Amino acid sequence: MNSEVKTKNTYNEDLNWRYATKKFDSRKEISEEDLNTLLESVQLSASSYGLQPYEVIVVKDQKIREKLKAAAWNQTQVTDASYLMVFANLTHVNEAYVNTYLDNIAETRNMSREDLKGMEDMIRNTTLQLPADAQNTWAAKQAYIALGNLLSAAASQKIDACPMEGFDAAKFDEILGLKDRNLTTAVIAPIGYRSEDDQYQHLTKVRKSKSDLIEII
Template sequence: MNIIKRLEWRYATKKFDNSKTLSKSKIEILKQAFNLTATSFGLQTIKLVVVTDDILKASLVEHSYGQKQVLEASHLCVICIQENIIDNDVNNYFHNIKTIRDTPETILEPYRNNLIKTMQEMSIDERLQWSKNQSYIALGNLMTVCAIEGIDSCPMEGFVPEKYDELLKLRERGLKSVLLLPVGYRADDDMFADFEKVRKPLSETIIEL
């Protein structure tokens, strides 16, 4: 498969075919891809909420500036970040390392203590921004996987996070919504599907030293 051809194929889908639904296997690929996304320190302070309920999706349209992709898409992926990062998050992470890799505690301890110190020295706003940076990595990864798998998607920042947090009950889980990615299959009459992709030439975006 030519990855460049797949990336040329993808575009920010403006109209989805709401009669087509992604298979469970396709959604499983996206969930696995999200979980395998690189994050700083590997701490994974981001989560993915996958919304399939049409009534719930419909209620979110008005809080998405009327963008109907939220409803028409097969699934709505909401990328979230933790409201805070506490010592226990770091301890759980290193517990997983020890369990999976059988790494001796003597090796892990200084790294764990250093990461706890790093997080403690950040303000809550700095931790939120740090986590938000990770969410963009996940979004890009999901978009690339969608292109490879022939799944249409539309990255979105245009929504009201506070309303999403309320309707999806994210606060009860200690989460904040930051990005949206409706996924599914493009409608035959989405005129944007046939538009030529507009990009600068490589000579203007790549610097080789």
């Protein structure tokens, strides 16, 4: 088997290894180095225009997590994992935010803002024009891409995670003080190590067949 094929298979093996962990082993901690690698994967996520209209809050503090758990149907993953990652999208994307982003491109790539005029106009005529609700939805979609990256990256490091939508976003926003920061909770993911007695790890994956899922035309 050539190394390219082997890498592809290993990736899918990792995806098969992962599962939405229901019970974490609270005694096992993710190392700082592993956490940083994971956060870098999240940082590298693709997003529309590259705007990354979200922030990721990594919650370690147990007192805060106890409050968050109560706002997440008491799901124990929130407190038992090593960290809770909260993906919070921008509620409104405004001109100032876009300008900061364009300045960053210009500086990073040693370009003038004039060179970026085409891109600026495109963002102005699309994202900035969206009605408030649609903008929020658009921003949340970008945050979910980062969540997907986190899940795959975690699996490749044999770190467990659970994507979660089972929480009250308004309560999360209040506990984390997100509203004043123009942010709202989109989705969360505890990360850590599975408990040996989490029976879910032994379940066979249930997925649509490739023929039901994929159409090649």
